[in-house]
Amino acid sequence: MNTLILRTIAPTLTSLMVIYSIIVLLSGHNQPGGGFIGGLIAASAFALYGIACGVGPVRRALYFHPIAISGFGMLLAGLSGVVSFYKDVPYLTGLWWFPKFSGGIEVPLSTPLFFDIGVWLVVVGSLVSIALALEEKD
Amino acid sequence: MIGYAVLTPFIAALFAPVLVRLFGHWAAWILALVPAFICYRLVDYIPAIAKGERVLESHAWLDGFGINYSFLVDGLSLTFAFLIAGIGFFIVLYSGGYLKGHKHLGRFLATLLAFMGSMLGLVLADNLITLFVFWEATSITSFLLIGFDHERMASRRSALQALIITGLGGLVMLAGFALMGIIGGTFELSELFTKSDVIKGNELYTAVFWLVMAGAFTKSAQVPFHSWLANAMEAPTPVSAYLHSATMVKAGVYLIMRTTPILGGTDLWETVLPIVGGATLIIGTILAVRDTDMKLMLAYTTVASLGLLVMMLGVGSDRAIEGAVLYLIAHSFFKGALFMVVGTVDHEAGTRQITKLGGLRSAMPITALAAGLAALSMCGLPPFLGFLAKESIYHALSHGGVFEWSLAITAIIGNALMFGVAASIAIRPFMGRWIDPPKSVHEGSLMLVLGPVVLSLIGLVSALSLSFMQPHFFAPMISAVAGREVPIDLHLWGGVNTALVLSVITVGLGVAVFIMMPSLRKSFDQLLTFIGWGPDKGFDQAITGLTWFAGRFTNALQTGEIRTYMRTTFLITALALLVPMFVLNIWPQAPEFPKMRPWEIGVFLFLTLGVLQVVLARTRLTAIVSIGVQGIAVALTFMMFGAPDLSFTQFMVETLSVVILALVLTRLRLMRIDRRSVGAGIIDGSIALGVGVGMASLLMLVTQGPLDLRLSEFFSTHSYAIAHGRNIVNVILVDFRALDTLGEITVVLIAGVSALALIRVRPSGDSTPGAKDLIQSDPSTKEASS
Numbered sequence: 001m002n003t004l005i006l007r008t009i010a011p012t013l014t015s016l017m018v019i020y021s022i023i024v025l026l027s028g029h030n031q032p033g034g035g036f037i038g039g040l041i042a043a044s045a046f047a048l049y050g051i052a053c054g055v056g057p058v059r060r061a062l063y064f065h066p067i068a069i070s071g072f073g074m075l076l077a078g079l080s081g082v083v084s085f086y087k088d089v090p091y092l093t094g095l096w097w098f099p100k101f102s103g104g105i106e107v108p109l110s111t112p113l114f115f116d117i118g119v120w121l122v123v124v125g126s127l128v129s130i131a132l133a134l135e136e137k138d
Numbered sequence: 139m140i141g142y143a144v145l146t147p148f149i150a151a152l153f154a155p156v157l158v159r160l161f162g163h164w165a166a167w168i169l170a171l172v173p174a175f176i177c178y179r180l181v182d183y184i185p186a187i188a189k190g191e192r193v194l195e196s197h198a199w200l201d202g203f204g205i206n207y208s209f210l211v212d213g214l215s216l217t218f219a220f221l222i223a224g225i226g227f228f229i230v231l232y233s234g235g236y237l238k239g240h241k242h243l244g245r246f247l248a249t250l251l252a253f254m255g256s257m258l259g260l261v262l263a264d265n266l267i268t269l270f271v272f273w274e275a276t277s278i279t280s281f282l283l284i285g286f287d288h289e290r291m292a293s294r295r296s297a298l299q300a301l302i303i304t305g306l307g308g309l310v311m312l313a314g315f316a317l318m319g320i321i322g323g324t325f326e327l328s329e330l331f332t333k334s335d336v337i338k339g340n341e342l343y344t345a346v347f348w349l350v351m352a353g354a355f356t357k358s359a360q361v362p363f364h365s366w367l368a369n370a371m372e373a374p375t376p377v378s379a380y381l382h383s384a385t386m387v388k389a390g391v392y393l394i395m396r397t398t399p400i401l402g403g404t405d406l407w408e409t410v411l412p413i414v415g416g417a418t419l420i421i422g423t424i425l426a427v428r429d430t431d432m433k434l435m436l437a438y439t440t441v442a443s444l445g446l447l448v449m450m451l452g453v454g455s456d457r458a459i460e461g462a463v464l465y466l467i468a469h470s471f472f473k474g475a476l477f478m479v480v481g482t483v484d485h486e487a488g489t490r491q492i493t494k495l496g497g498l499r500s501a502m503p504i505t506a507l508a509a510g511l512a513a514l515s516m517c518g519l520p521p522f523l524g525f526l527a528k529e530s531i532y533h534a535l536s537h538g539g540v541f542e543w544s545l546a547i548t549a550i551i552g553n554a555l556m557f558g559v560a561a562s563i564a565i566r567p568f569m570g571r572w573i574d575p576p577k578s579v580h581e582g583s584l585m586l587v588l589g590p591v592v593l594s595l596i597g598l599v600s601a602l603s604l605s606f607m608q609p610h611f612f613a614p615m616i617s618a619v620a621g622r623e624v625p626i627d628l629h630l631w632g633g634v635n636t637a638l639v640l641s642v643i644t645v646g647l648g649v650a651v652f653i654m655m656p657s658l659r660k661s662f663d664q665l666l667t668f669i670g671w672g673p674d675k676g677f678d679q680a681i682t683g684l685t686w687f688a689g690r691f692t693n694a695l696q697t698g699e700i701r702t703y704m705r706t707t708f709l710i711t712a713l714a715l716l717v718p719m720f721v722l723n724i725w726p727q728a729p730e731f732p733k734m735r736p737w738e739i740g741v742f743l744f745l746t747l748g749v750l751q752v753v754l755a756r757t758r759l760t761a762i763v764s765i766g767v768q769g770i771a772v773a774l775t776f777m778m779f780g781a782p783d784l785s786f787t788q789f790m791v792e793t794l795s796v797v798i799l800a801l802v803l804t805r806l807r808l809m810r811i812d813r814r815s816v817g818a819g820i821i822d823g824s825i826a827l828g829v830g831v832g833m834a835s836l837l838m839l840v841t842q843g844p845l846d847l848r849l850s851e852f853f854s855t856h857s858y859a860i861a862h863g864r865n866i867v868n869v870i871l872v873d874f875r876a877l878d879t880l881g882e883i884t885v886v887l888i889a890g891v892s893a894l895a896l897i898r899v900r901p902s903g904d905s906t907p908g909a910k911d912l913i914q915s916d917p918s919t920k921e922a923s924s
Contacts, residue, residue, distance in 0.1 A: 029863040032782040034871060040790035047797055067894060070887050077880060092876040094861055108862065112872040115879075119872070122883040126890025127794065133897040134801035 010052030017045035025120050026113075035116035039123025046124070047131040055136045058128075066129035073121025080114040140195055140209045140262055143179050147172055147255030154251060155244030166234025166585065169247055173226040173254065180219055187216050188610045190623060194264060194328055204325045210264035213614025214395055218261040220611075221384040221470045226254045228589030232478055233376040235585030236485060246286055250380070253279035257385045261392055266315040266325045270308065273353070273389065277304045280386050284373040296369040299677055303356050303366045311353025311393075317346045318400070331399050331621060338404055347406055350397060358390025358444045361418045365674035368425070368437045375481025378433060379589075382440045383474035391447045391466060399621025402454055411452025412541075416548045418445025423555035427655070428662040432480045432490045432563055436473065439516075439556050443469050446552060449545060450531060456616075456624045457534035463616050464527035464628075468515055468597060472524060475512035475593040476563060479505055482586045483567055488576035492562060497572030501579040504587045506568040511594035513564030517557045517648060518641065521630050523601040528553065528644070530628075532637035550644050557648025562655055604628055708825050715832025719839075726838035738778060745771035757811050758803060766796035783867040805897075 021041035028034030050058045062069070081092035089095075096110040150172040157165035186193060196208035211219075233250060237243045256279055259272035278301070285297025319325040321340045322333035330337070337343060354360075359367035367387060371378055381387065394411070401407060422442030426435045443465070450462035482505050484490040487498065499506040511522075518528035535546035581587065600607050608628055617624045632638070651658060666672075697703075719725060734742075748768030755761035769792030776785035814822070853866050853874065863869040871879050 028865060028868045029872075030865055032786055032865060032867075034783070034865070034868040036871065037783070037787050037790060040787065040794060044790060044794050044797065047794070051797075067891060070890055074883060074887050077883060081876065081880070092880070094873040094876075096862055110862065112861070112863075112869075112876070115876055116868070116872045119879060119883050122886050126886045129890050130893045130897075131794075131798060131801065133894055134798065134805060 006052045010049050014045045014049040017048075018042050021045065021120075025116065028116065029112070035119030036123055039120045040127070042120070042124045043127035043131065046128045047135075050132055050135045055132050058132060062128070066125045066132060068125070070122050070125025070129065073118045073123075073125060075118075076121065077115050077118025080111045080118060083111050139179070140193075140211060141197055141207060143176050144209070144255060144259045144262060146176065147251040147258065151248040151251040151255070154248035158244030158247060163234040163238040163243060163585075165244070166231050166247065169251065170227050170230040172251065173223040173230065176223040176258070177220065177227070180216060180223065183211050183216055184610055187211065187213055187614045190614065190617065192328065196264070199265075199268075204319070205267045206265045206326070207268055208264040208326060209262045209268075210328050211262065212618040213611070213616070214392075214618035215261050217467065217611050217615045218388075218392055219258055221467070222254060222257045222261065225380065225384045225470060225474050225593065226250075228474070228478075228592060229376050229380040231585045232379065232481070232589045233374075235583050236376050236481060237374060238583075238585075242286070246283075246374070249279055249282045249286070250376070253283060253380075253385070257389070260389055264327050266319055266327065266330075269327075270312050270315055273311070273357075274305065274308050276386055276389060277301060277308055280304070280370075280377075280381055283377045283381065284370045286374055286377065287372065290372070293372045296366070296372040300366040300370050302681075303363055303677075307353045307356025307363070310349050310356075314346050314349025314351075314353065317342055317349065321346070322400075327396065327400075334400050334621075337400060343401075343404070344406060347401055347404075347410075350393065350401065351410070354390035354393040355414065355448075356390070357393070358387050358448065359418075359441050360390070360414050360445065360448060361421050362673040362676075364418060364422065364441045365672065365677060367441055368434055369674065371431075371433050371437050375433065375477060375484065378437065379474050379477035379481060382437060383477060384470035387440060387444055388466065388470070391444060391451070391462075394448060394451050395462070395619045398451060398454065398459070398619050402451075402621075408452055408454055412449045412545055413452075415445045415447070415449025415452055416545060418442065419449060419548060419552040420445075423552050423559070424662050424666075426559045427555055427651070427658050428666060430492050430659070432483070432492050432567070433477070435492070435559050435563060436476055436480060439559050440473060442552055442556055443473070446531070446549065449548070450534065451619075453534060453538075453542065453545065455534055455538075456620060456626075457530060457537070459619050459624070460612075460616050460626055460628075461527060461530035461532075461534050463612065463619060464523065464530050467600075467611075467615075468523035468527045471593045471597040471600075472512040472515040475508055475590040475597070476516065476560075478586070478590040478593070479509040479512065480563070482582040482590065485586065486577065486582055487567075487579045492566050495567035495573060495575060496570045497568070498575075498579060499568040500572075502568070502581050504581055504591060508587065508590035508594045509564045509568060511598060512590065513560040515594070515597035516560035518553065518644065521598065521601050523597045525641075526601055526604075526628060526630065528641060529632065529637045532640040533635075536636040536640060546640065550640060550647070553644045554647035554651055557644065558651030558655055558658075561648065561652040565652075601630060604630065705822070705825060708829050712825060712828030712832050715836055716828060719832075719835060724839065726835050726842055729838060741771055741774045741778065745775070755812075759800065761812070762796060762799045762803070765799075766792050769795075783865070 018041075021038040024033035024041060025035055025038035028038065046058055046062070049061075059065075064072075083095055084091055084093040087093070087095060092111075092115070094110055094112045096108060098106050098108050100106050150169055154165070154169055157168055161168065183193060193211040194208065195211075196206050199205050199207045230247065230250065233247060234243070237246055240246070253276060256272045256275035260269060260276060263269035263272055281297050281301040284300050285293050287293040288297075315325070318330065318337060321337050321342060322330045324330060324333070337346065340346075356363045367382065370381065373381075419442045422438050422440075422445055426438030426442060429435045429438065447462050447466055447469075450458045450465070480490055483495065483498065483502070486502065487495060489495065515522035515524035518524040531549060532546065535542050535549060608626070612628065613624070613626055616626055745768055748764050748771055751764035752761050752768065755764055769788065773785045773788035773792060776782075776788055853870060857866045857869045858864055861869045861873045863873070
């Protein structure tokens with residue numbers, strides 16, 4: 001699959017797909033999308049990059065081992081539920097904050113958001129680790 | 139309060155490694171304060187117990203199930219607790235001396251203390267389930283203690299054997315406890331004592347009896363479960379001295395004593411226990427005489443003593459219980475002392491082979507003294523506690539019918555043989571001609587000699603101070619075992635009676651055994667070699683058989699061929715879908731053919747073509763790509779019918795699965811072209827059709843039934859109102875059903891890790907684990923067959 005066209009276009013395509021996947025992740029609460037879909041998009045982006053330019057550059061770009069990313073996502077998702085203990089409500093109950101910034105911009109923050117980011121990381125990490133391991137020539 | 143005292147050894151166990159790191163083997167002095175403290179707390183109970191009272195303490199645990207963290211202090215449990223903590227004190231010190239400088243001394247002391255706590259909990263527990271938990275805790279901690287020297291095969295095997303035998307016995311016992319609790323309506327022993335008639339009258343009494351006794355017999359090493367005890371001698375000597383004098387192996391005897399007022403006194407009880415105990419007594423002594431390793435000799439006499447105790451408890455008369463109680467206490471002291479003596483000799487002289495030692499008295503005078511005192515008690519000579527015990531036993535057995543007399547003869551033979559062994563251990567290494575041992579000998583350090591000296595002296599002092607010991611310890615314990623007030627009157631000199639005559643006969647025979655020891659050893663050895671099979675070999679055969687069976691079974695089930703797995707999985711899926719429809723005769727109605735718009739027809743054509751291409755594809759790669767085509771068509775269908783999220787996900791999943799499957803293909807050396815025979819094709823095709831028809835019918839059935847909209851309505855009403863999200867699917871995933879999602883991403887993570895591990899595995903030879911890896915016969919394993 002080491003074609004010139006793919007190699008040229010892969011970096012741009014990958015960047016766009018990852019950015020898009022983050023948009024899908026963050027807007028997912030109100031529009032189609034969310035952590036799972038976003039994660040799949042990002043995973044295919046990295047898989048594509050790996051096919052085009054080899055596994056080494058992907059691993060360097062990710063910096064962390066994909067499974068470590070996945071594990072961190074798991075931790076984040078699990079911990080986002082712990083916050084509810086401080087409010088004396090059951091585990092994983094969604095909690096919301098609406099902090100206001102200067103200029104009247106309101107940014108809704110919530111534990112489900114962090115939970116969703118955790119889901120995204122788990123999906124990306126696990127799938128990328130499988131894909132990269134398969135792409136690697138031993 | 140006693141509930142907390144039981145926990146102190148566990149807490150101390152946490153600090154043991156740190157203390158050893160700070161103070162070296164001197165940490166033993168600090169840690170010995172724990173059992174000393176427990177003894178001090180126990181003293182408070184003596185006055186009340188002496189008056190015949192019973193102290194109960196209960197903390198709620200699982201209230202609804204009648205399971206409580208509750209404790210019962212009476213004559214039986216208090217004396218036992220004193221033995222455990224008291225002997226434990228000396229054992230902790232002895233361990234410090236024995237394993238001085240050992241790199242894992244901290245770990246050892248921690249395990250020892252945890253074992254002590256488990257044992258205390260076991261004897262003090264009132265609730266059967268609490269008792270069981272501590273019972274299994276002793277199995278686990280003793281496993282760690284026996285396997286302490288875990289780099290040796292023999293050690294590991296012994297530890298595993300002890301765990302399997304006592305652990306299995308414990309589980310069987312749990313079933314007995316459950317039955318007992320259900321029949322009696324309570325799990326508290328203190329209440330079950332009053333339910334004795336209910337339990338004995340129940341038709342399940344026999345089951346309760348055998349199940350509970352399975353626990354007791356395995357723990358107390360009764361024939362045929364005795365081999366674990368001797369093999370446990372692989373452990374460092376402090377472990378043997380502790381586990382096989384007052385604790386672990388006495389737990390079974392304790393259980394029999396504890397349940398005597400509940401289950402005892404029936405024909406079954408009075409037949410089974412004496413026979414099992416008697417057989418254990420004789421076999422134990424024969425094995426003891428046969429051996430030349432002093433530690434093993436002591437181990438087998440322990441087996442024999444446990445048999446004697448079980449036998450006496452089976453007889454169950456007041457005198458018999460008195461004999462059992464006295465013998466149990468005496469045995470704890472003299473056996474603890476003798477094990478420590480042997481350990482000290484081994485430590486200082488470098489061997490414990492009785493034939494390679496002699497004349498040590500000049501080099502180790504204090505150890506020799508302790509050995510002598512302990513052996514006198516073991517031989518049952520006056521004025522030692524052992525003598526009192528033996529008098530009571532003979533007294534109980536000489537007043538009865540033929541059955542009692544045959545037991546008396548068994549006891550005399552057993553005691554005479556034990557006399558010979560005890561005398562050999564006390565005399566052969568220390569007296570006679572000097573034999574040069576492997577190491578230059580000198581007396582053991584204070585930590586090593588303190589225990590044996592004090593314990594052997596207690597065997598003498600407690601008999602001499604009868605006026606104190608009888609009302610405070612012996613009488614309450616005997617009454618507790620009998621379940622009612624038992625009048626007892628003990629004397630060191632009770633005049634000339636049958637019991638004394640039997641004692642004199644025993645001593646006479648014992649001296650004869652001692653003198654003829656070498657020739658007896660030879661003939662017993664020939665006898666056992668002639669038999670050639672014992673439970674120890676049986677254990678190996680059972681384990682080998684089990685692993686062989688497990689291996690064959692797994693190999694039969696796991697062919698390692700993915701095609702077989704797939705066929706099985708899909709066949710079962712098809713059956714699960716279609717069989718209920720056949721049996722219940724519910725089939726979906728043929729759907730009306732809907733009016734379709736042109737682009738919808740286009741998508742369906744696309745879908746059908748994809749499937750056809752999958753079936754007809756000549757190479758695997760084409761098939762995989764075609765599956766992708768078909769999947770994309772499905773995603774389009776989702777989109778047309780208003781499920782954008784689903785469609786979105788489907789697109790991504792299809793893309794990724796084609797990529798990953800293609801990558802897998804490049805790594806697996808599969809034939810590019812899928813060749814299968816016509817027969818296989820027909821089978822696979824039918825299975826595929828079955829699944830397809832089944833799934834389609836199920837879906838139609840579901841959609842044709844009435845749809846319950848309550849959930850959908852709940853979610854659409856509340857999604858934005860309470861969860862601040864307009865995308866209901868996402869809100870369900872991350873908020874309403876977040877726990878499910880947490881489970882799902884865990885699966886994703888595990889799948890990722892496993893796939894990674896599988897991809898990295900390189901096939902290398904035969905890696906099927908076989909029986910030989912689990913239990914391997916090792917030349918250093920002591921052949922202890924009987």
